[in-house]
């Protein structure tokens with residue numbers, strides 16, 4: 001058996017690809033194919049096929065599906081509802097397999113298993129058993145594959161919590177970890193908050209992280225914090241957590257970075273057309289107003305984001321933060 005499973009390189013790919021790849025590999029005879037980095041063609045295809053009011057990361061997902069569909073036997077688009085027993089993923093994740101199935105023609109079968117840990121973690125294991133059945137994998141094989149996949153995910157998260165960026169952690173998964181010695185330490189430290197699939201897709205974020213690095217800024221993102229540390233944070237004085245998993249984590253990270261006060265600046269990268277972001281951005285802005293000594297900027301991306309516009313805003317922000325820091329230490 002040599003079956004090809006396609007995983008679009010968008011949305012939850014950024015958080016779970018190492019785990020999913022290991023899982024499928026361990027089933028035996030399953031080859032994982034990804035759609036690769038976002039290109040202009042992928043974005044244009046996604047924008048053309050997706051509903052006009054979808055957020056840009058979802059439009060991008062359409063483009064990645066189109067880039068994969070003729071090269072694989074199955075598409076892996078799980079219906080991820082909840083993975084922490086508490087918060088749920090944004091409704092777009094819940095409806096993703098249906099949106100894709102009903103708007104794109106000529107697709108291979110979609111593995112759209114529902115994952116919802118609110119019914120107990122055992123339901124996640126059952127979900128993976130259901131996936132295994134597509135490939136005639138027995139329960140023992142699936143459990144072994146899950147155990148290995150979980151181990152890889154843990155290492156991936158550990159590497160990010162040690163300070164590596166998401167792509168560095170993905171690339172370093174199978175190498176021994178070595179603390180990076182930086183010849184010249186960047187002079188500024190920024191927190192970039194938002195969803196990993198927007199921040200780490202360098203095409204749609206117009207190379208935000210690379211540009212900051214180039215401007216002498218070290219960046220931390222939500223993924224660099226331990227979930228247990230985030231879980232202890234208040235939601236910027238809200239009495240309850242936000243409903244949506246990734247928005248809740250971003251708000252907790254915002255609360256933490258403003259409270260610790262160790263960063264020189266905070267950027268919230270929002271996606272145009274994102275419902276949860278309209279709430280999240282307001283709360284982060286309110287928190288920023290309580291910590292006026294830390295400069296804050298909101299940067300919105302959409303399919304028309306011009307690189308020059310983002311570069312100009314970033315350069316101006318970094319320049320302002322640098323001058324401010326120098327003035328404070330003068």
Ligand code: SF4
Nearest residue numbers: 055090092271274275
């Ligand atoms: S959280 Fe926002 S950006 Fe992410 S999928 Fe949902 S609507 Fe889109």
